[in-house]
Amino acid sequence: MSKYDTFIGLEIHIQLLTETKIFCNCKSNFGDEPNSNVCPVCLGYPGVLPALNEEAVKLSYIVCRAMNCDLAKEGVFERKNYFYPDLTKNYQISQFEKPFGRNGYFEYESGDEIKKIRFHEIHLEEDAGKMIHEGDRSYCDYNRAGTCLLEIVTEPEFKEPQEAEDFLQAFRRAVRHLGVCDGNMDEGSMRCDANISLNLPGKGLGTKAEVKNVNSSRFVKKALQYERKRQEKILKSGGTVIQETRLWDEQRSVTESMRTKEQAHDYRYFPEPDLPPFRPDEAFLQIVEEAQIELPLARKQRFMEQYKLTEVQAEWVCEEKQSADFFEKVVSLGADAVTTAKWLMGNIAKELNARNIAKTDLGTDSCQLTEKRLAELFDLLSNNKIHAKIAVQTLQIIFDEDKNPTNIVKENGWEQSAEDEGELENIVKQILADNPKVVEQIKGGDQKPRGFIVGKVMAATKGTANPQSVQALITKLIEG
Amino acid sequence: MKKIKDYQSKDVQSYLSQVKDNDKDIGAFLEFNDSAEASDIEGTLSSVPFGVKDNIAVEGMHLTCGSKMLENFVSPYDATAVKKLKEAGAICLGKTNLDEFGMGSSTDNSALGVTNNPWDTSRVCGGSSGGSAAAVAAGMVPFALGTDTGGSIRQPASFCGVYGLKPTYGVVSRFGLVAYASSLEVCGILADSVDTTRTVFETIKGKDVNDQTSIDHIPASPEAKTIAVLSGDLGLSPEVEAAYKKAAEAYKEKGFSIIETTLPMLDYGIAAYYTIAMGEASANLARYNGVRYGHRSKDASNFEDLVQKSRDEGFGDEVKLRILLGTYVLRSGFQDQYYTRAQKIRTAVRNEFDSVFEKADLIMLPAFPTQAFVHGDSSLDQFQQKLADKFTVAANLAGVPSMSVPVSVENGLPVGMQLMGPVFSEERIFRAAEVLAEVLPPAACPGKMEVC
Numbered sequence: 032m033s034k035y036d037t038f039i040g041l042e043i044h045i046q047l048l049t050e051t052k053i054f055c056n057c058k059s060n061f062g063d064e065p066n067s068n069v070c071p072v073c074l075g076y077p078g079v080l081p082a083l084n085e086e087a088v089k090l091s092y093i094v095c096r097a098m099n100c101d102l103a104k105e106g107v108f109e110r111k112n113y114f115y116p117d118l119t120k121n122y123q124i125s126q127f128e129k130p131f132g133r134n135g136y137f138e139y140e141s142g143d144e145i146k147k148i149r150f151h152e153i154h155l156e157e158d159a160g161k162m163i164h165e166g167d168r169s170y171c172d173y174n175r176a177g178t179c180l181l182e183i184v185t186e187p188e189f190k191e192p193q194e195a196e197d198f199l200q201a202f203r204r205a206v207r208h209l210g211v212c213d214g215n216m217d218e219g220s221m222r223c224d225a226n227i228s229l230n231l232p233g234k235g236l237g238t239k240a241e242v243k244n245v246n247s248s249r250f251v252k253k254a255l256q257y258e259r260k261r262q263e264k265i266l267k268s269g270g271t272v273i274q275e276t277r278l279w280d281e282q283r284s285v286t287e288s289m290r291t292k293e294q295a296h297d298y299r300y301f302p303e304p305d306l307p308p309f310r311p312d313e314a315f316l317q318i319v320e321e322a323q324i325e326l327p328l329a330r331k332q333r334f335m336e337q338y339k340l341t342e343v344q345a346e347w348v349c350e351e352k353q354s355a356d357f358f359e360k361v362v363s364l365g366a367d368a369v370t371t372a373k374w375l376m377g378n379i380a381k382e383l384n385a386r387n388i389a390k391t392d393l394g395t396d397s398c399q400l401t402e403k404r405l406a407e408l409f410d411l412l413s414n415n416k417i418h419a420k421i422a423v424q425t426l427q428i429i430f431d432e433d434k435n436p437t438n439i440v441k442e443n444g445w446e447q448s449a450e451d452e453g454e455l456e457n458i459v460k461q462i463l464a465d466n467p468k469v470v471e472q473i474k475g476g477d478q479k480p481r482g483f484i485v486g487k488v489m490a491a492t493k494g495t496a497n498p499q500s501v502q503a504l505i506t507k508l509i510e511g
Numbered sequence: 512m513k514k515i516k517d518y519q520s521k522d523v524q525s526y527l528s529q530v531k532d533n534d535k536d537i538g539a540f541l542e543f544n545d546s547a548e549a550s551d552i553e554g555t556l557s558s559v560p561f562g563v564k565d566n567i568a569v570e571g572m573h574l575t576c577g578s579k580m581l582e583n584f585v586s587p588y589d590a591t592a593v594k595k596l597k598e599a600g601a602i603c604l605g606k607t608n609l610d611e612f613g614m615g616s617s618t619d620n621s622a623l624g625v626t627n628n629p630w631d632t633s634r635v636c637g638g639s640s641g642g643s644a645a646a647v648a649a650g651m652v653p654f655a656l657g658t659d660t661g662g663s664i665r666q667p668a669s670f671c672g673v674y675g676l677k678p679t680y681g682v683v684s685r686f687g688l689v690a691y692a693s694s695l696e697v698c699g700i701l702a703d704s705v706d707t708t709r710t711v712f713e714t715i716k717g718k719d720v721n722d723q724t725s726i727d728h729i730p731a732s733p734e735a736k737t738i739a740v741l742s743g744d745l746g747l748s749p750e751v752e753a754a755y756k757k758a759a760e761a762y763k764e765k766g767f768s769i770i771e772t773t774l775p776m777l778d779y780g781i782a783a784y785y786t787i788a789m790g791e792a793s794a795n796l797a798r799y800n801g802v803r804y805g806h807r808s809k810d811a812s813n814f815e816d817l818v819q820k821s822r823d824e825g826f827g828d829e830v831k832l833r834i835l836l837g838t839y840v841l842r843s844g845f846q847d848q849y850y851t852r853a854q855k856i857r858t859a860v861r862n863e864f865d866s867v868f869e870k871a872d873l874i875m876l877p878a879f880p881t882q883a884f885v886h887g888d889s890s891l892d893q894f895q896q897k898l899a900d901k902f903t904v905a906a907n908l909a910g911v912p913s914m915s916v917p918v919s920v921e922n923g924l925p926v927g928m929q930l931m932g933p934v935f936s937e938e939r940i941f942r943a944a945e946v947l948a949e950v951l952p953p954a955a956c957p958g959k960m961e962v963c
C-alpha cells in the first residue's frame with residue numbers, strides 16, 4: 032500500500048456526430064482526401080466569420096444534461112490565443128468563463144462497485160487541423176479544422192488508474208448510446224489527456240503532470256500506472272515533481288517530458304466578438320429533454336431486475352443502444368426475455384459475425400433479422416411448430432434470403448404439427464418393427480441404441496420431427 | 512450637382528481609363544477592376560461604378576488591407592455588402608487605399624501607396640477609409656464602401672467634404688470585412704449625396720446568415736425636432752468651431768430646437784476604445800504569420816522563427832504597436848484592469864447616449880477637431896491623432912449610427928459634422944442631413960471629375 036494519495040483527472044475530447052462543421056457547411060468527414068472538406072470559413076480566410084451550427088450546440092446540451100450538469104442559461108464562446116500551424120486563425124474558438132455545462136457527475140462500474148465521478152465542466156470548441164510529417168517536411172490537412180469537439184473535464188478525483196480505465200469505457204459507451212459520438216479512440220474521435228498528482232494523505236493535490244497522446248483506455252491506465260510509480264520514486268527520494276506535459280510512448284510503455292515551453296502559455300481568453308452568447312429557449316431545452324435516454328448502466332441494471340437476465344447477458348445486450356433496443360422490442364412482441372438474450376449472445380451473434388454485420392446494425396436496414404422476424408421465429412419455436420435445430424437453420428435463411436421465418440418453414444416443409452402426432456407414432460412404430468434387435472437391446476436396459484432409432488425417424492421425417500416427441504414415443508411404444 | 516444616374520455608364524472601360532488618369536494626382540485606388548463591364552440588371556444602381564476599401568473582399572481582386580503582409584493576397588469570395596451591390600447591378604471599379612488594416616486616420620499608414628486630399632494634394636485625405644473618401648470627393652465614383660471602427664468613415668468624409676455613414680452596429684453584414692476590431696467595426700458608405708447614401712444603405716443592409724452578429728433593420732421614427740450640441744471648450748480648431756456654429760444656426764433657421772449638453776464619458780471613451788480595439792486586433796491579426804496567410808519570410812529556420820520574422824517583415828510600425836498593446840491588455844491577470852474595465856466604460860458611454868436621446872432626437876458633434884492636415888504634419892503625432900478620435904469612437908462603443916455631413920468650406924478645406932442618433936435611426940439622420948443641405952449646400956471639390 033502506497034503512502035501517498037493519488038489524484039487523477041481526465042480531459043476527454045469527443046468529436047460530435049454532426050453532418051457539418053461547427054462554423055461552416057463543410058462536411059464533418061476528416062478521414063477524406065486531405066483538404067477536400069474545406070472552405071474560406073474553416074480555413075480562416077481574411078474577412079470570414081463563424082456561423083454557429085445549432086446541431087452541435089444541441090448535441091452538447093444533450094451530453095451536459097445526460098451528465099447531470101447545470102445547463103448554461105448563457106453559453107459564451109471565447110478566443111483561446113496561441114500560434115500553431117494546424118490552427119488556421121491562430122486562435123481557437125472555445126469556451127472559458129461560461130461553458131455549456133458545469134458541475135455534472137457520472138456513475139460507472141469499477142470492479143463490483145458503482146462509482147461516481149464529478150465533472151468540472153463540459154464545453155464546445157472547434158478542432159484544429161492535422162499535421163502530417165514526412166521526412167523534414169510538414170503538411171497540414173485541414174479537413175478536421177472546425178469540426179465539432181466537446182471537451183469534458185473531470186474533477187481530479189479518480190484514486191486509481193484502473194478507475195480511469197473503467198470510467199473511460201463506461202463513458203465511451205454512454206456517448207455512443209446518446210448517439211453523439213462514435214467513441215473510436217484509435218481513430219481519434221474520442222481522445223483523452225490525463226493528469227495525475229501524488230501527495231501525502233490529507234495534504235490535498237500535489238504537483239501534477241499531464242499525460243498526452245494516449246489513444247486507448249487501456250493505455251490511459253498503463254500511462255497512469257507508470258506515471259504514479261515515477262512520481263512516487265521522486266517523492267520518496269525527497270525530490271519534487273515538475274509540473275509539465277508528458278507524452279505516452281506506446282512502444283516503450285513510458286511517459287516522456289515534452290520539453291517545450293508549453294507551460295508558459297497564456298491563452299489570453301476573451302469573449303468571441305463574432306458570436307452572440309447562446310441562450311437556450313424553452314423549445315430548445317424541450318428538445319434536449321426529449322433526447323435523453325436511459326444510460327447504459329441504468330439500463331443494464333433494469334434488464335437484470337425486470338427481465339431476470341444474468342449480469343453477463345445484460346452486459347452483452349446493453350453494450351450498444353441498438354442491441355438493447357432490439358432486445359426490448361423483441362420481448363415486447365411476446366418473446367421470452369431470457370431466450371432472446373441467449374439467442375442474441377449465441378446463434379445471432381454467430382450469424383452477425385459470419386456476415387460482418389455490426390451489433391449496432393441490429394434493428395436497422397443493414398440487418399435482415401428484424402425484431403418482428405425474430406419474435407415470429409420464437410413464436411414458431413415455443414408453439415412447437417419447429418424445433419431448435421430447424422430454428423437455427425431458419426435463422427440462417429432469414430439472413431441469407433431476407434425472408435419471414437413462417438414462409439421459410441413453409442417453403443421447406445419443416446412444419447412439425449401437433450395434429451400429426453398420430454402420423455409420427457405410425458412412423459416410429461414402423462421403424463421399431465423394422466429393427467427388432469435394437470428394440471430388444473433397449474428393453475434389456477441399453478439406452479444407447481435409442482439414438483439410432485431417433486436418427487431413422489428424423490431421416491424419415493426430413494428432420495421436422497421434434498426429437499423430444501420421438502424419445503417419448505419410443506418409451507411409450509417399447510415400455511408402455 | 513451630379514446625380515447617381517449621371518454615373519450610369521454603358522462604356523465602363525472608357526470611363527475607367529478616365530478615372531485612372533484622374534487618379535494619378537490623388538492615389539485613391541490601389542487596384543482597378545480591368546474586367547469591369549456594364550450591367551443589364553435594372554435599377555437605380557445599374558451600371559453605377561463604386562469603390563471598395565481594400566479591407567473588404569471582392570472576388571478575384573486583391574485584398575491587401577494596405578499592408579505588405581497581404582500585398583499578394585487575392586480574395587476567393589465577395590463580402591456580403593459587395594455581393595448585394597453587384598446583385599443590384601453596381602460595378603466595382605477598384606479597391607481603395609487605407610491605413611494598414613484600418614489603423615490610422617490619415618491613410619499615410621498604408622504600406623502600399625499615398626493618397627492625397629483632392630481639395631489640396633499636400634494634405635491627407637483622412638483615414639482609415641481615405642481612399643474611398645478621396646475617390647468620391649474627386650468625382651471618380653458616386654459612392655464607395657468603407658469601414659468604420661472608430662471614425663474611419665466619418666473623419667475622412669469630413670476631410671474630403673463628402674457624406675460618410677457609419678450604420679448601426681450589425682445592420683450591415685461584416686462578412687468579408689477583414690477584421691480589425693470585430694465588436695466595434697461596421698461596413699459603411701462614403702457618398703456624394705444623402706440620396707446616394709440612402710440608396711446604397713437600403714441595398715446593403717439586413718441580416719446575413721454568414722454574420723451572426725448581424726441584425727434586421729427595424730427603422731426608428733424618421734422625425735427629428737430637437738438636436739443636441741456639445742457645450743464648453745471642445746478643443747476645436749477655429750475653422751471647425753466656426754462650422755459647428757454655422758450648422759447649429761442652420762438648424763435653428765429651419766425650426767429645429769437646439770439644446771446644449773455635455774458628454775463627460777467621451778474623455779474615457781478613447782482609452783476604452785483603444786483597449787478593446789487593440790485586444791481584438793491582437794487576435795484578429797494572428798492569422799498573418801506566413802503559414803497560410805501573409806508575407807512569408809525567406810530566411811526562417813523553424814515554425815517559431817517563421818512566425819516572428821514574417822510578422823516583423825510584413826507589418827508596419829503602427830500595426831505592431833497595436834498588436835503588442837492588445838496582447839498586453841489581454842494577459843491573464845490583467846483583464847480586470849484593462850479589457851473588462853474598458854467594457855464597463857463602454858456600457859457607461861452607451862448609457863450616457865441613451866439619456867441624451869431621451870431629450871434630443873439627434874446629437875450633432877464635430878467629426879474631428881481639425882481640418883485635413885498636411886502629409887507628415889509633426890504637430891499631430893500618432894498619439895494625438897488617437898486623442899482626436901474622441902468625437903467619433905463613442906458611436907462605435909455605443910453601436911449607434913452616425914453620419915459625417917459636409918457643412919462648410921473654411922480656408923479652402925471642407926469641414927464635416929456628425930449627426931448621431933439612436934440605433935436604427937439612419938433615416939432620421941438622412942432627413943436631417945437633407946435639411947442641412949438646403950441651407951448649407953455641399954460644395955464640390957475643385958477639379959472634380961466631369962462625367963463623360
Ligand SMILES: [Zn+2]
Binds near residue numbers: 056057069073074
Ligand atoms: Zn468549411
